[in-house]
Amino acid sequence: MRTRDITVDIPYVDIVGQHAAIKDELLAAVAGVIDRGQFVLGEEVGEFERRFAELCGVDYAVGVNSGTDALILALQVLGIGPGDEVITAPNSFVATVSAVRLVGATPVFADVGDDYNIDPGRVAGAISGRTRAILPVHLTGRACAMDPLREIATAHGLPLIEDCAQAVLASYRGQGVGSFGAMGCFSLHPLKTLNACGDGGVLTTDDAELYEKLLYLRNLGLKTREDCIAWGHNSRLDTVQAAMVLVKLRYLEEWTAQRRANAAAYQAALADVAEVSYPLDDSVRESAYHTFVVEVEDRDGLKVYLQDCGIGTAIHYPTPIHLTTAGNELGYGSGAFPVAERQAKRILSLPVFAGLVPEQLERVCRSIRSYYH
């Protein structure tokens, strides 16, 4: 077992430390799956789905192969395809937009606000006769402004699909994300706050009809072993992964509390640094702090400086999707979404993982201070 010297390196994330602490439980869970021998849609998948639905305050959850697939299946189950438009934010991870493109639909962007989330004030202006859904992204783990988004969606008769890939346990007015729209789409990727040891995803819904359809769409359209009622993907959450995620569910609230405490500590320590700003917590939204993203002056210089101090940081994400090579086909240019574009040049994600100790966090803040002063 390697020892970690916190005076030397502060990683951006610490996957190794997270797993070392619970390795025996994880291995026991894997051994349990082997005992039962049901590697495909085994009982641990059902158990995880029940527990996850409960956690999110919804009736149903469906485990799938990835967060991306959760979005694809949500769009497909609503019948969204070629010629249809889906409104989303340009500053998400690319998978949000890929999912829309992969079902053949067209992503239409609305710019974001200071909280990095889609600006409800701009959503209405993006709606056209071809709009079929609104896909808000709870980026960084902070819920979007769900009241105004729901009003717009209801007024236009559009379903909301929540991209909750970064937002397990995030809430808005006390209600968990993933329970506001037609469906919530979560990722269990290894870098997420609730993480599998490989790819995984999960959908949430209160709609019994959508739930039934999702069950067969993720499983090749099979209603029984022999009856195929629609063409579908093979996108099942592996039983082995479900078993390990069930172990992590025991710790999720504790880990999330630590992330929130870390975020609060950063906010207190950086409040008087004029070059650094960040969205403020409010009484309406409780963030899960998947990332703790600050906006800073001279971002690239600070990132290099922190790296030299042995402090890992990340950028989520350096290029808004409409300005990526893949995004060329969407026909937007530079300047189309000024807020997202400006943020992309200024944002920096600081280490916020559950195992980050106060001394480490203080050192990050000291280093930031010393860069500017």
Added chain:
Amino acid sequence: MNVPFSYLDRQFADIDAYLDDIRQLVLGGDFTLGAAVAEFEERFARLCDAPHAVGVGSGTDALTLPLRCAGLEPGDEVITTPMTFIATVGAIAMAGGRPVFVDSEDGFVIDPGKIEAAITPKTRAIVPVHYTGNVAAMPKIMDIAARNGLTVVEDACQAIGGRIEGMSVGSWGVAAGFSLHPLKNLNVWGDGGIVVTHSAELADKLRLYRNHGLKNRDEVVMFGPNSRLDSLQAVIGNRLIDEVDFITDRRIAIAARYDAALAELGDFVSVPERRAGVKHVFHLYVIRAQRRDELLAHLTAKGVEAKIHYPIPVHLQEAAQHLGYGRGDFPVSESDSESIITLPAHQHLTDEEVEYAVEAVRSFYLG
């Protein structure tokens, strides 16, 4: 005696080594496209005499991704056979293609003599299925494809190790998709698939495409899905891949024993012709049997876990209704689906168990 269809229980007889590997992986945290995946890809490619293999999320995706990368567009027609697992057709549909069926022949693979009649100006690709582990008539199919400018993606989900005219499956089409599903000849402990190709260009494109189109962490060059073989599954694959020759040889030996024994029951069962030049790897050992459903019940009662792969040909599935096919369109596939039965033939069966299964079939017909 119980003769099981699944061999997983017996694979677990000695699992400590696997668990040790998983422990190392969990402690190392290299969960996504890690070293284990690269190692497995290299070894799998070698197994298929191919330069490139790309691990993906499932066998279905191993067909969907190359079809998409080959430039399949909505409305393009893709020819395959209704004698297959529905995933073949699901993959074509998920890639945006319109499935067009051609009847199967005696060995449960696409009948090459009937392909040309199904080609239209909209046809872009052929997906021959090496069904049951038998190998489709690739030389003829490649001739047809070349004459008509069609892309061929081999569905090799059941055919790892299969060969025809000395060449491995995956050597013929632009790509071949393999499944690593827990019941396959080479399995992992969850869903997994792998694409084999001889095209460096396609391999590069698949590596991008399976991983969100990400050239590196920050640069997206194309919109793609997330379809990666998990490192955890690659770890299992790396342990089992050493056994593929044993697995294949043992299945072939069991099939040969069944073939010889069933030849004596020629009035009641029909064993497909074993074509010269084909290495059939017997993922499934399938015969046609009279009074099939009664035979199935008899075998089940005797503890022989026989199965039917599958009782409904794909064109008669509810999902296929929009394609406009009906009963009578593919008489061989339809007739076979009423008479086929699959006998257990996995590598962990003992000779005694095989003889017991043979005797159970014999006693059904001869009393």
